[in-house]
Structure formats: C-alpha cells, structure tokens
Amino acid sequence: MPKDPHGLDAIDRKLLGLLSQGAEQTYAEIGKQVGLSAPAVHERVKRYKATGRIKSVSAQLDPAMTGKSLLAFVHVDSTGWGKSQAMLDLCNFPEVEEMHTVAGDACMVLKVRTENTQALEALLARIYDMPEVQTTKSYVALSTVLERPVQAGITEELREKTFQPRD
Amino acid sequence: MPKDPHGLDAIDRKLLGLLSQGAEQTYAEIGKQVGLSAPAVHERVKRYKATGRIKSVSAQLDPAMTGKSLLAFVHVDSTGWGKSQAMLDLCNFPEVEEMHTVAGDACMVLKVRTENTQALEALLARIYDMPEVQTTKSYVALSTVLERPVQAGITEELREKTFQPRD
DNA sequence: GCATCTTCTGAACACCATTCGGAATATTTC
DNA sequence: GAAATATTCCGAATGGTGTTCAGAAGATGC
Known part of the structure; x- marks a missing residue:
C-alpha cells in the first residue's frame, strides 16, 4: 500500500x-x-x-436557478494595505463568493455572482465608495467552460517537468 | 406563502x-x-x-490536504477565438478548476490550484506552448480571505440601488 | 362557495449508516 | 528473521434515518 x-x-x-x-x-x-x-x-x-x-x-446550488446569472471577477487596486474593514465587510454579501489578496498588479481579486449587470454595477459602486480604492477592473464571464470543486488528483507530469538547477 | x-x-x-x-x-x-x-x-x-x-x-476537499497549496488565476490572451481544442484539453488537468471566457482585456480566465510554484510554472509552460496564446498574466493568491460555494441569498439592496432612466 | 390541486403531518416500513468482535495484513522491535 | 504490536479489513447485528403512504389542512381557481 x-x-x-x-x-x-x-x-x-x-x-x-x-x-x-x-x-x-x-x-x-x-x-x-x-x-x-x-x-x-x-x-x-x-x-x-x-x-x-x-x-x-454540502449541496451545490445552480447559480442561475437561484438568481445569480452573472459571474464576474473583480480586481481591486487600493492604496495601502488592501484588507481594510470595509473590504472585509463585503464578505457579508452573498453575491461575493471569493476574496483573495494576490501578487500581481492588483491588490485583491473578488469572485462575485449577481443577478444581472445592474446588481454588479451597484456592487461596484459600493466598492468605489471606499476611500482607499483606486481602480477596479471587472472581467465578466461570457461563458463558463469549466467550473468544479477542488479535485483529488494531481498531475505527476507537472511535478517532473520542472527546470532543474545544475550543480 | x-x-x-x-x-x-x-x-x-x-x-x-x-x-x-x-x-x-x-x-x-x-x-x-x-x-x-x-x-x-x-x-x-x-x-x-x-x-x-x-x-x-458532494464532499468539499481541503486543497492543502490533497496537495494543492498554491492558488492562482491565470489570464490568457490569445489571437483568434480562445476556445481552441488545446485550451479545452486543459480541463483534463485536475489542477484546473475553472475556465471562463470573459469580456475585458483578457480572453480567458483560469482558476488553477497546484502543489507549488514549480507545478504552476510547468502548467504555464504548457499554456505557452499553444501557438495562439499571446500573453498570460498570473495572479497568485497570497491569502484567501473568503472562499465559499454559491450562496442562496440575494441582496435586495443591490437590486434597488440602480440608476433609473427618466422618461 | 364549491371543486381541484398543492403541501403538510404523523405513523409505518425498509434501508442504510454505524458498531463490534475477530481475522488478516502490515509495521515495529528485539 | 521471528515475535509483538498496531493497523486495516470483513461479516453480522442493530439502531437510526430516509422514504413512503393515507389522510388532513391549506391554497387556488372558477
């Protein structure tokens, strides 16, 4: 074994x-x-x-069937440390599904799911209200090719095909 | 009722x-x-x-406990229509959890979860191998503040606070 | 206001998760 | 290498729970 x-x-x-x-x-x-x-x-x-x-x-809900047809990733750029209280408060919205601090040219990445573009706009307005927020970039999903939970498998190939430093 | x-x-x-x-x-x-x-x-x-x-x-797995400590969002910019067969083949990797075509300055957004940065690099190498791929931008998660499945609730406030056109 | 359809409840049944002792296999220790 | 320990497994028994059913209560429509 x-x-x-x-x-x-x-x-x-x-x-x-x-x-x-x-x-x-x-x-x-x-x-x-x-x-x-x-x-x-x-x-x-x-x-x-x-x-x-x-x-x-737990049960996986169909977003469209519960009034969340629109999926978007929102990148938030803010001055100072992104994890402000106002930002954390966004977690109370059931529309916000994920919130990560990321390395790259954005401070935070949000995955949000709203009923329509109007609700997304209202949510973005809320984000822009925060004084530290500088810019947001939204990527609205046109079609979802794949969306699934954490998988159990791992690809051995990815572990092997790495650049080995020579000694 | x-x-x-x-x-x-x-x-x-x-x-x-x-x-x-x-x-x-x-x-x-x-x-x-x-x-x-x-x-x-x-x-x-x-x-x-x-x-x-x-x-x-279904059962929700802990990513770290099954060898997927690293979370990243990968934006792929490609010439022509992004949904090529090679791109769809990426879905076979258990490391790829989501794939969306998006509106914005990227063609596709991938949510990937790998064991470490090396495995991510190997996966990115695989993406760059596609002839139609022009650029990729990776946003590696430093910390995940919130991550949860589709929620049942909807915020009424977001539905109301929209700009009404005047007639 | 009557008829129809839907949705609820409590009791009965059948199925399945769970527990338990004992056997088989792996792991450690001397 | 063999004994001792620990781990993991299986088959049978049982207690709990999902599921079904008939009838009552409520909503809906004409």
Missing part, C-alpha cells in the same frame, strides 16, 4: 475523487467501486473528516 | 442556505430549523434536485 507524499494511498485518492463528485451513493456502492466493504469505506471517510481532508459535505 | 421572482419562497431560500452549508444533518433536525416536518423537507429537497436547483451533493 504505497503512500503519497501527502499520506494518501491509491484508494484514498479514488475515494476522495468519488466523494467530491457526489456523496449520494451508499457506502456499499462506493465500496464496490474501490474494492472495499461498507464499514471500511465508512472508517476512511470518518478519518478524512477528522483530519480535515474533507472540509464539509 | 409569497414566492420570489425565481419561484422560491422564504422557506426554500432558508433550506437551500442550510443545505449549501452542510448536508449532514438529519431531515428532522433541518425541519426543526425551518418549521417543517421531516417528510416535508424531504419533498422539497427532492424537488430541488429534480428541477436542478441543487446540482449535486
């Missing part, structure tokens, strides 16, 4: 992959797909939750 | 909100929080799945 550098064996990766794509099968059915009995699957899943590998099990 | 413009009443929104934040409670417990019996909750949830409001119920 060879273990990954992250303490996961092949069955673990397969299990996490299956669970991340749908946690509605019974443990017996899942077990059949990985060659384990139901209690064995249960034990492993319990461990994933205890160790934090599985953060939560 | 007043219905939203999206065919959802107050209980629906509350239910979807609860389920999107954790689908591990029993129907009886959930029902208690919204003032419904277990079978009633079950019926509504079944309807959400049938109508596509709930896309799936």
